[in-house]
Amino acid sequence: DAKTTQPPSMDCAEGRAANLPCNHSTISGNEYVYWYRQIHSQGPQYIIHGLKNNETNEMASLIITEDRKSSTLILPHATLRDTAVYYCIVRGGGSSNTGKLIFGQGTTLQVKP
Amino acid sequence: GAGVSQSPRYKVAKRGQDVALRCDPISGHVSLFWYQQALGQGPEFLTYFQNEAQLDKSGLPSDRFFAERPEGSVSTLKIQRTQQEDSAVYLCASSLSISGTETQYFGPGTRLLVL
Numbered sequence: 001d002a003k004t005t006q007p008p009s010m011d012c013a014e015g016r017a018a019n020l021p022c023n024h025s026t027i028s029g030n031e032y033v034y035w036y037r038q039i040h041s042q043g044p045q046y047i048i049h050g051l052k053n054n055e056t057n058e059m060a061s062l063i064i065t066e067d068r069k070s071s072t073l074i075l076p077h078a079t080l081r082d083t084a085v086y087y088c089i090v091r092g093g094g095s096s097n098t099g100k101l102i103f104g105q106g107t108t109l110q111v112k113p
Numbered sequence: 114g115a116g117v118s119q120s121p122r123y124k125v126a127k128r129g130q131d132v133a134l135r136c137d138p139i140s141g142h143v144s145l146f147w148y149q150q151a152l153g154q155g156p157e158f159l160t161y162f163q164n165e166a167q168l169d170k171s172g173l174p175s176d177r178f179f180a181e182r183p184e185g186s187v188s189t190l191k192i193q194r195t196q197q198e199d200s201a202v203y204l205c206a207s208s209l210s211i212s213g214t215e216t217q218y219f220g221p222g223t224r225l226l227v228l
Contacts, residue, residue, distance in 0.1 A: 032214055041221075042221055042222075043117070043204050043206070043219030043220050043221050043222050044156065044204070044206075044219045045219070046216045046217065046218065049214070049216075085155075087155060091214065099144065099146075099161075099208065099211075099212065099214065099215060099217070100146060100158040100161055100169065100172075101146075101148075101156070101158065101206075101217060102158065103148075103155030103156045103157070104155055105154070105155055106155055
């Protein structure tokens, strides 16, 4: 089972920041938080990941709470092309972990003009 | 550079027919994953290869599903005697190393419809 909880859907106005929440209250110390998105009829696309520190790249920012039980993905200036299903995934490290991704239902983000 | 490619992109099969789905991972990627995505659901893990070795096949739904990666690059997912419940998008992903935290890159998927 997925270890994360996300709202099923969200709307965002074009040009505004989109803040997508994720709860992962059972996360353990060596598990990372990953975000992928899936645009209609395409394969999932990697966005960002983090362990405990906040992370930023050219696509998004990831804010992880100090207790690591929740996180927020921020798209700073959403465009219509950001309309997609966003998946928050908890993924373990360590050599014994094969790295398979366990997807939940994700959040469908609709960016509106 | 070239990403993960999959073929065919669409496949229509009659119930009972065998199908073979191909995945070309990114060159040099050691790890390869197959996922199944039913309509309206998130992808679900099927199987994992490290080079040519199939290390995890815990997600394969039945013995009708078989995957191989004989030379550690191209992989084929075969479904024998297809059933209507096999209708789904089959996604392939590859990653550079065996690290459990390495980023996975996905192909566009093969959409299988079993009539």
